[in-house]
Amino acid sequence: MRTWISRMLPLPKGRVPRALSLLLLLVFTVAFTRNVISAVQATLEVNRLRDENAALQAQADALAAERVLLDDPAFLALIARGYSLGSTVERPFALAANAPALPADAPGSAARRVTTGATTPSPIDVWLGVLFGS
DSSP states (O other): OHHHHHHHSOOOTTHHHHHHHHHHHHHHHHHHHHHHHHHHHHHHHHHHHHHHHHHHHHHHHHHHHHHHHHTOHHHHHHHHHHTTOSOTTSOOOOOOTTOOOOOTTOTTOHHHHHOOOSOOOOHHHHHHHHHHOO
16 A cells, blocks of 8 residues: 555655645744734734723713712802702893804903003193193
């Protein structure tokens, strides 16, 4: 039987170990490459999960800060006034949704508070203007 196989496979004795070692090297290379690829994919997945975890932590911190704001009595009183639940001496009011914007010089606006308006001359300047004309 051995002679029949050796006639069917005319490989010299030195080529068989080389072919087997080449086949073994090929199998090892494929297995190693697959392991390296899976390790890279696992690293990418860990980085993605780390970024997602950081985003979720930031969202949780924002929600905790909002919860602190919602527990503040001053904030709750302000919201209650919006529903006319303030004290009895307050006058409830609401602006219409389509109300026009206030003009720039409306009472209480920043333009009236920040600008000095017309400057009034000092009394000496008025007297000098009367005496010498200006």
